Amino acid sequence: MRCHRSCRIADAHPEPVTILALDGRHTLLDLTSSTCREVARSHIDYLHNMGVAASTSFSVVQDRKLAALFGAHHHEPRLLSYRRLTRCLRVVELFSNRSALLELRSRQENLRARQASLLDLSETFAAARCEFIEFVTAHHARIAALLDSDAVAAVQGEKVFSDALTDSEVWRLVAACKPRLDERGVFAIDLRHEAGSMLLWLRREVVIGRIWRGDPKQTLHPSANGHVSPRASFETYVEQLSGTSSPWQSHSIDLAMAMKHACAQILVGHYARRAQEEAERANRLKTEFLTNVTHELRTLLHSIFGFSDAIFERGAAIAPERQKQYLQVIRSSGQRLLALIDDLLELAKLESGATSPRDGCVATIPRAAN
DSSP, X not given: OEEOOOEEESOSSOOOOOOOOTTSOOOOOOOTTOTTSOOOHHHHHHHHHHTOSEEEEEEEEETTEEEEEEEEEESSOOOXXXXXXXXXXXXXXXXXXXXXXXXXXXXXXXXXXXHHHHHHHHHHHHHHOOOHHHHHHHTHHHHHHHTTOSEEEEEETTEEXXXXXXXXXXXXXXXXXXXXXXXXXXXXXXXXXXXXXXXXEEOOXXXXXXXXXXXXXXXXXXXXXXXXXXXXXXXXXXXXXXXXXXXXXXXXHHHHHXXXXXXXXXXXXXXXXXXXXXXXXXXXXXXXXXXHHXXXXXXXXXHHHHHHHHHHHHTTTSOHHHHHHHHHHHHHHHHHHHXXXXXXXXXXXXXXXXXXXXXXXXXXXXXXXX
């Protein structure tokens, strides 16, 4: 917020006076900061229409918009004294500083509230242990409010979410908008720890009506004295400005980058926990596999020893056909045992990285005959 220089008109009916340089030359003078500079003719016309002869005004501008206007008028020509001028400037300065302080406090409170919301979102995402796009889908309203945006969109791999756009529109935005600030209302961040993932904040188009005193496409109609009065020339002309959105403030950009880093850290934690869970699951499967293999090995060995002992101890008492069946069982169990041992050796090579899996190379556990 800043205070403009004062605009002082001591006499609205002045006689023009030529200002000459000290050397007598007709050189151009910069009277921007001078109280003796000529004001616009339209300003004089306004004072005539108001029926005043003297005017002093002070303006306070905030974010390129007029925040306050202090003015005083008199029906007779009057030159404001230096003492009164400094007092007026002091009042305007106090107002400007006070307004700036209140605005700063308001922005700080707003920023603290958004930071608290960001922290809560981060903790929610960390506790949810869900996919990034699932988190955005569940909390899109809070994520949009974080940056004062009208909507959000997110992509993760082939998955798309948006509360305002279709999937095809989101993909066109992703293709055209790299992670950057866009004056047309798009702010995008990519999550490098999540391949093919992007979060976009969207703002709607803002149509601004700029008011002009007179349509520039129309012909001017000067008065009898040759002057063009803004009130007498032609009606008010409103120019529609479109194609832009509300600008992204610096604190909004900082919040977006903070959310990016927070999500990246959370995703790293998710991947670490997922890897740990996969390792624990693999260890459980390995333990179960070894338990089953041990049981199958014992079953096959018992089958071989049992039938071989029967033939050795009662060979003469067993009919030839029966002995042949026993031998077939021993042979079949031995073949199954050999296949199981080959599968175990192949599995050991895969685990050590000495070989790679081949199509159809699957370890199976045979079931031995009773």
